[in-house]
Amino acid sequence: MTNRVFALEGEHSALGAEFMDWNGLKLAANYSGITVEQEHDAVRDAAGMYDLTAFRMLWLRGPDARAVLDQACTRDISKLKPNRATYTCVLTDDGGVVDDSVVFCTADDAFLYVIGTGNSGEVIEKIAKGKDVELEWDNSLQLMSLQGPKAIDILAPNASGDVAGLKFFQHTKSKLFGRDVMIARVGYSGERGYEIYASAEDAPHIWRSILEAGKQHGIQPCSFASLTPVRVEAGLLFHPFDVNEDTTPWEVGLGFTIDKSKGDFVGRDAVLAKEGKERxxxxxxxxxxxxxxxxxxxxxxxxxxxxxxxxxxxxxxxxxxxxxxxxxxxxxxxxxxxxxxxxxxxxxxxxxxxxxxxxxxxxxxx
Missing domain, CATH: 2.40.30.110 (Aminomethyltransferase beta-barrel domains)
Structure with missing residues (x-):
């Protein structure tokens, strides 16, 4: 397997980052000279930018890509339109949560599946066997997350297309500071925010450009240290601590991801039988x-x-x-x-x- 690319390591190092290993890649654990409180305040009052490339990203392409995801996921992927995304779960046969994830539909037969630490990729790979679908773990795609009320003021003047018009869980291809990206209105902060998917070659330029353009708006680079208070305030779950194979969606507030009207999916009968029987x-x-x-x-x-x-x-x-x-x-x-x-x-x-x-x-x- 190709090694994963950490394109922003030099940018983090220049900011005085200490690194930690997570999910097979490094991430910035904290920055010298920037407190957790300053990062937290930036996300709530202005804008904070995280490097979340340590999340794992799987492309599914081909005539059966949609059906494979629909079999794996609790949401009805058959209804997902291009330029839309959905938050979903993948379950065990017993109705536990293997992963919570986001699925981006980039074309009728192409999807980007983004996860943290769970093993839902193995579930998808098993379902995909014998199907007309190509799976590709993308080890070079970089993920920057710009979160906060001023995020759009930084992005919109520097991006092509109607980024300001994106609704929650919509995404679009764009040129940001002259480089090709996908911008999605999603995040992990409880604020209006955006995820920016860019090539490894372009990510450093985009990272520096966002920080420069954001100075007038009070932007801060943000580390993993501030992600915990931000996401706990917002009641957002973190696999495998809050949600895992030993929890059902009903127990951790993810019952809304279970589409009872769709056809069969992994763990369907088991999870429906456990509704109302929360431990x-x-x-x-x-x-x-x-x-x-x-x-x-x-x-x-x-x-x-x-x-x-x-x-x-x-x-x-x-x-x-x-x-x-x-x-x-x-x-x-x-x-x-x-x-x-x-x-x-x-x-x-x-x-x-x-x-x-x-x-x-x-x-x-x-």
Whole structure:
């Protein structure tokens, strides 16, 4: 297999990045001289740019590409039109979540499938055997994610086509700073944002150009360190921590991805049979704080009985809260008060429905 290309390593190094390995590629764990809080504020108030090339990208092309994806995914891919995308799941035969993913339809018979860390590629490869479809893992395509209310002010004057007119989960081919790209109105922040797919050769030029054009708008390069508080505030799941093969879509708030009206797909009968039989529900817990309180995996109690555990903790300096995605017994609902542990004087936390931030998701779809 061809080695994956990390085209922006030099750009990150120039910004003082420390690197971490994730998903078979490096990513910027943090930047010297830029705090997590500054990155977080940029995403919420202006624009922050992440390099998410460590996500994996699979092309499916050919007459049977659509049918292969439709068999693998919980969403009805047969209805997906060119220049549209959808957020979906791929399940195990038992109805657990192998992956959550985004499918981009780039032509009637061509799709870009984008995932994080799961093994849904193997599911797709199995379904594709004997079919008229070509699969290609793209090891050189670079993914930059520009998130925040000023993102469009940076992109629109420098891109061809009606980028400002893109609706949520639409995408288009464009020239950005003179280079060919695909721009998609999607993201992982809870803000209006855009993903930019570019060649390895063009990515450094585009990265530098966006940062230069964004100076007047308060842009910041953003590292993996700020992704956690940003995505937990927005109630966004991260495979394999919040969602995995041991969770059903119903348990982690992904029931909306199950299209009950479509034909057969992997795990269909099992997942439909498990609706209403949730062992737990993913919700939020929070407490006012001037510093992080949660570490992860702590037990949550009500009246001396364990009713859940913390899964993904974060600290929001903007909300002045410690927050976390937690698995809670289904009867523990918003407004309940729990304790972290069962000792005398244990920290009290409030249960909230996700997301913590922008409850109605109005900024995301602005």
């Amino acid at each position: 737990f529900i993913a919700r939020g817990v929070s407490c006012p704080s001037d510093k992080p309180v949660f570490e992860g995996e702590e037990g949550l109690y009500r009246d001396g009985k364990k009713v859940g555990k913390i899964i993904s903790p974060a600290y929001s300096h903007r909300m002045k809260k410690s927050i976390a995605i937690a698995y809670l017994d289904p009867d523990v609902t918003e407004g309940a008060t729990l304790t972290v542990g069962n000792d005398a004087g244990a920290q009290k936390v409030a249960v909230e429905d996700l997301p913590f931030y922008d409850k109605k998701k109005e900024r995301l779809r602005a």
